[in-house]
Amino acid sequence: MSDSQAINQAVANLYNTYPFPPDPLSDLEPPGYNWRWCWTSAYSFCTGIKPTTQDIRILDAGCGTGSGTDYLIHLNPQAEVTAIDLSAKALEVAKERCQRSGVIAKHAKPVKFFNLKLEEATQLAGEFDFINCVGVLHHLPEPERGIQALAEKLKPGGILHIFVYAELGRWEISLMQKAIALLQQDKRGDYRDGVKVGREIFANLPENNRILQQEKKLWSLENHRDESFADMYVHPQEIDYNIETLFNLIEASGLDFVGFSNPQYWQLDRLIGKSPELMSRAENLSDRQLYRLIELLDPNLTHYEFFLAKPPLPREDWTNDGVLSQAIPELNPCMQGFPAQNFLNFEYQMVRLSDGEYEFMLACEKNEVKACVEDIFSSCQLDLAGVRSLWERQLIVLSPQI
Ligand SMILES: C[S@@+](CC[C@H](N)C(=O)[O-])C[C@H]1O[C@@H](n2cnc3c(N)ncnc32)[C@H](O)[C@@H]1O
Known part of the structure; x- marks a missing residue:
């Protein structure tokens, strides 16, 4: 047995003894949402644009006992979902979880589970639009091989969501x-x-x-x-990353770095923003140096969560007034308590809308005729800057006019 095989065997033994996560099974569908597992929200975060199709293929790579898989099936009702894991025991629990919660019975498309290593993901048929890999790569003997296998299975224009440990x-x-x-x-x-x-x-x-x-x-x-x-x-295999080693891993994947999915942490001004001198010294740093500076100054970071993409990935920042006024706005599906002027956003944080914002979002909710921003303005008090702000706060998603 090679060293890598021995490590994978030790990891499988751990999760066959202690399947993870130990979330209790439930007869109810998963409560609420996690926007990183919702195709519309995740894709809009990465590109600025609502995806053109919901008819996609999702891979949950290293699904464990299926808490994330349960959400991926539930939040993406038109997707074909495949889940793989090294541990036969964890996979068994994942299947039972998704059956018991009722999400599989309600799902239109097939849901498949395979006892397969990430490194063997290339054996799966076809390509995936959206791959989720949370808490797995740092347990591989050779994470580069795992991420390369996932990159090979990602469709051009597809996105890969990753969570790995941070050493600090x-x-x-x-x-x-x-x-x-x-x-x-x-x-x-x-x-x-x-x-x-x-x-x-x-x-x-x-x-x-x-x-x-x-x-x-x-x-x-x-x-x-x-x-x-x-x-x-008591883990037999764990690699903790820092910004340097993280970006070496990302480079090995051959994919593009889209961004961290917790951008608030990566704002330097929350740490040294009171000093114009320090902020101006930081202006010449590369992105990677800036990230390193932030993690050094705020070393409580326990993990990195981010999106990678296989080009070509479209991007729209909606800075052009003409393009924005013709865009079709809809509500971000990950929110709770709307319609009301106070509600919970995609991160479960309380949001309070102005009267104009509220009227605009109400129109978005009932936007079955796919009216554009300019059309909606005739019935509410909001300007383009207000729409941009709703989009930046991930309260609405936007589609360009075709
Ligand atoms: C910490 S759990 C995370 C489970 C799940 N993704 C979650 O976030 O809830 C790690 C999972 O990765 C799986 N795993 C570890 N190495 C793997 C490999 N080489 N291929 C596939 N799965 C692996 C383990 O069996 C375990 O179920």
Whole structure:
């Protein structure tokens, strides 16, 4: 067995013992939304434009026990969804979850599950418009091989959503992983023993210990389940990234970096914006240097979440007044509580609309005739800057006039 095969085998053993995530199965469809798993919202975020079709193929690469897959099926009713995972046990739970929640029975298109490695994704038939790969690549023996296989399966114009660990915010976790491994000695690979050793360490560390404090502050709520504890502290394979190594991985994929899906974190002015001198010194930095500066100054970051794309990916920033006034606006599907002037946006944050914005969004909601921005202006008090602001805040999606 090669080193890579041995690592994959150890990872499969972990998740066959402790399938992840340990979210309870439910007889109800998944509640609410996660915009990163909704094709319309994710594609609009990446391009500025509402996708032209909902008839797409989605791959959930490393689906685990299927909490994300359940949403991908539910939020994309016209998509054909395929889910793969290395762990047979996790996959079994994923199938049961999506059957029990009722999303498969309601779904028009086939939903398929395969016990397949990411590295073998090239064996799947056809290409995918939207690939989701959350919490997986950092557990591969050779993440570059995994991301390249996914890149090969991505359709031109398709998008890939990735989540991988960041080293700065996981410093204490990595210390604890090494400590458990030392105390386990030749019992490494016995994941139940690893959890036992880890819990015993936490039960005995002094109250003011930094590793214990981080566990209590950030993780203990989820880590009361052994599956989460094992995933965090007893993992046989974990690669934590920094901006340099992350962009090396992205370059290896051959895909284009579209952007981080949590852009608020990547704003330098929230850290040193009060100093015009420092901000002006930062002006000459490349994007990558700027990202590095931000993570160095705010090292709580525990993961990177971002979109890659296979060109050609269209982009529209709607800065041209003529183009914007002819665009067809619709509501972003990921929001809760609308119609009302106060409601929850795509990130579940409370939004308050002005009267003009509210009238415009009401017209978008009832926009069955596909009226353009200019047509809607005749019935409400909003200007193009107001429409741009609604779009920038991801409250509406826009389609160009064909
Ligand atoms: C932390 S879980 C994430 C599950 C799911 N994506 C989520 O976010 O809820 C990691 C999953 O990746 C799977 N995995 C690890 N290495 C893999 C590989 N080489 N190919 C396919 N799946 C893999 C594991 O079996 C496990 O189910």
